[in-house]
Amino acid sequence: MKYYIIAGEVSGDKHGSNLMHSLKNIDSEADIRFWGGENMSEAGGTMVKHIEDLAFMGFYEVLINLRTILKLMSFCKKDILTYNPDVIILIDYPGFNLRIAEWAKNNGFKVVYYIVPQVWAWHKSRVHKLRKYTDLLLAILPFEEKFYADHGCKVTFVGHPLLDEIKNYESKQIKEPSDLPDNIKIALLPGSRKQEIKQMLPVFLSTIKKHNLQAVIAGSSNIPESMYLDIIRESGIPENNVQLVFNKMYSILRKSEFAFVTSGTATLETALWNVPQIVAYKANPLSYYIAKKIITLPFISLVNIILNRKLVEELIQDNLTSETLSQSYTDMQLQREKILEGYATLKKLLGTQGASDRAAAEIKKLLIPG
Numbered sequence: 001m002k003y004y005i006i007a008g009e010v011s012g013d014k015h016g017s018n019l020m021h022s023l024k025n026i027d028s029e030a031d032i033r034f035w036g037g038e039n040m041s042e043a044g045g046t047m048v049k050h051i052e053d054l055a056f057m058g059f060y061e062v063l064i065n066l067r068t069i070l071k072l073m074s075f076c077k078k079d080i081l082t083y084n085p086d087v088i089i090l091i092d093y094p095g096f097n098l099r100i101a102e103w104a105k106n107n108g109f110k111v112v113y114y115i116v117p118q119v120w121a122w123h124k125s126r127v128h129k130l131r132k133y134t135d136l137l138l139a140i141l142p143f144e145e146k147f148y149a150d151h152g153c154k155v156t157f158v159g160h161p162l163l164d165e166i167k168n169y170e171s172k173q174i175k176e177p178s179d180l181p182d183n184i185k186i187a188l189l190p191g192s193r194k195q196e197i198k199q200m201l202p203v204f205l206s207t208i209k210k211h212n213l214q215a216v217i218a219g220s221s222n223i224p225e226s227m228y229l230d231i232i233r234e235s236g237i238p239e240n241n242v243q244l245v246f247n248k249m250y251s252i253l254r255k256s257e258f259a260f261v262t263s264g265t266a267t268l269e270t271a272l273w274n275v276p277q278i279v280a281y282k283a284n285p286l287s288y289y290i291a292k293k294i295i296t297l298p299f300i301s302l303v304n305i306i307l308n309r310k311l312v313e314e315l316i317q318d319n320l321t322s323e324t325l326s327q328s329y330t331d332m333q334l335q336r337e338k339i340l341e342g343y344a345t346l347k348k349l350l351g352t353q354g355a356s357d358r359a360a361a362e363i364k365k366l367l368i369p370g
Contacts, residue, residue, distance in 0.1 A: 001027055001367060004085035005034040005045075006076070006100060008093030010192040010220060011265040013037035013051055015115055015161045015356070016091050018168075020045060022360035033083050035076070038221070048079055052222045069096065077103055086367055091115050098129055105133040112363055114138040116155075120147050127151045136366050138359045141306060142349050158358040159351035162265070166272055167353050169250050180245065184256040185214045186329075187275065188242075189249065191262035192220040197227065199282040204260045205235035206322035207329060208242065216256070219246040258332060260325065267301040267312070271346055276339040278328045279303070279314045303342075306349055311342035 003023060007016040017039035024030045024044070032045035041047050049072070073096065080088065080100075087110045090097040094117035101111050111134045119126040120143075130137060130153055137155040139145045145157035186208060190201040201217070208215045219228055228244050245252060249266070253259065253273040261267050263281040270277045279301040299305050303312050313328045315321075332339070 001029070001087070002031045002083065002085040003033070003087055003089060004080055004083055005032060005036065005040070005089045005091065006093065006097055007034070007036045007040065007091040008051055008096055010037065010051065010222070012091040012093060012115060013039045014165060016040045017043040018161055018164055018356040019089070019091075019114060019359055022356040023363065025357070026360055026364055033079075033085070048076075072096070073099060076100060080104065080109070081107070086110065087112055087363060089114055089363065092117070094119075094126070098126060098133075101133040102129060105135075110135050110366065112136045112138065112366065114359055115140055115161075116144060116148065120144065127153070136362060138362060140355060141302075142351065143306075156358075156362050157351070158362065159353070159355035160268075161355040161359075162268055162272055163350060163353045164356050165269075166250070179243070180216065180248070180251060180255060181214065181243075182255065184216050184252060185258065186216075187252045187256035187259040187261075187270075188215050188217045189259060189261040189266045189270065190217065191264065191266075192222065194223060194227065195284070196262050197223060197231070200260075200262045200280050200320075201228070201231050202235060203280065203282075203320055203322055203325055205232065205237050205242065207260070207325040209235060209237045210322060210326055211329065212241070214241055216243045216245055216252050218249040218252050219244050221247050258329070260329075263300045263314070263316075265302070267303050268306075271303045271312075271343045274340055274343055276332050276336050277303075277312050278325065278332060279312055280320050280325070281314075281316050282320050283317070303346060307342060307346055311339060311346075 005016055007013050013036045016036050020032055020040060020043040033048060034040050034045050035049045036047065037051040088104050090101060090113045092115040098117065104111050113134050116137045116139050117126060131151060137148050137153050139148060139155055139157045140160045145155050148155040188204045190197045190204060217228060232242060253270060253275050256275050259270050259275045259277040261270050261277045261279055263279050267279050281300055297305060300314050300316060301312060304310050315324050315328060
C-alpha cells in the first residue's frame with residue numbers, strides 16, 4: 001500500500017514516526033511519502049517537506065505568511081496527485097490539514113485523521129468538515145470518541161501515543177548525557193517554535209535568577225543555538241545556573257524535580273514523567289485576542305483539560321510575569337504530592353500502551369475491510 005502522511009509539528013513528527021513503524025510491521029510492502037522531521041525520516045520513506053518549513057503559529061503569524069502557506073498547499077496537492085496514494089494520513093496541524101482533507105476527499109482519496117484537531121475546544125463548526133471529508137478519525141484523548149461519534153463521525157479511540165514514546169525510551173535504556181547533573185531542580189521547556197521561545201524563555205530565566213536555581217533548558221534542534229544563547233546572555237543569569245541541552249527532553253525530565261512548561265504536548269509528557277509543573281503561554285496580542293474569543297474551554301493545558309479540573313497552575317498572556325511565576329513556583333513546592341496524585345489519575349484515563357499499533361490496524365481495516 002502507498003501511504004501519504006502529513007505532520008507539521010515536532011510532536012506530530014514523533015507520533016508519525018511510531019505510526020510508520022507500526023504500518024511497516026503489518027504491511028511489508030508499505031511505501032510511505034511524508035511531510036515531517038528527523039524522527040519520521042529515520043523511520044524510512046520519502047520526505048517531501050521538513051517541519052521547519054511549516055512552523056506558523058497563531059492567527060497573526062499565519063496571516064503574514066499566507067502566501068507561503070498557499071504555495072505549500074498547492075505543492076502538496078500536486079505531489080499527492082503524482083504519488084496517488086491508497087490513503088492520506090493527516091496528523092494534527094489542522095489549519096493546513098483540514099484544507100487538504102477537503103481537497104483530497106473531493107478528489108477521491110481515502111482520508112484518515114490521526115491526532116484529531118481539537119475542535120471540541122474551538123471552531124466546533126469544523127467537526128462537520130471532519131465528518132464530511134474524512135473516512136476515519138483516530139482519537140487519542142478519552143473523551144474525544146464520544147464527542148466525534150455524537151457528531152456523526154466514524155471514530156475510534158486508540159489511546160495516547162505518548163505512552164508508547166515513554167515505553168520505547170525506557171526499553172532502550174538510553175544512556176543519560178554525561179553532562180547532565182544527577183538532579184535537576186527545574187526543567188525549562190520553552191517550546192519548539194521561535195515565537196514561543198522568545199516569549200516564554202526570558203520569563204523562565206528571570207524566575208530562575210530570582211530564586212538562584214539550577215536549571216536545564218530542553219532545546220529543540222530546529223531552533224538555532226544562537227537564539228537560546230542570546231536570550232540566556234540577555235537575562236543576566238550566571239552561566240553555572242543554566243545549561244542548554246538539545247533533543248534530550250526525556251533525559252532531562254526524568255532527572256527533574258519541577259518544570260516550567262510552554263503549553264502544548266509537552267505538558268502531558270511532563271505529567272507522564274511525574275514532574276510537577278507550571279504551564280505558561282504568551283502569544284502575539286492579536287492572536288491571543290482572537291483565540292480568547294473562540295476558545296470555550298476553562299483550561300489551556302492538556303493535563304487540566306483531560307482531568308476536567310485545575311491540577312497544575314496555568315499562567316497565560318499578561319498573567320505570565322516573573323513575579324507570578326515566582327509565586328507559583330513557591331506554591332507548587334507545597335503541592336507536590338497533590339499534583340503527583342492527580343498525575344496517577346491522568347494516566348488511568350489515557351488508556352493502555354499500543355496506540356500506534358492500534359492506529360495502524362484501524363487504517364489497514366479501512367483499506368482492506370474484513
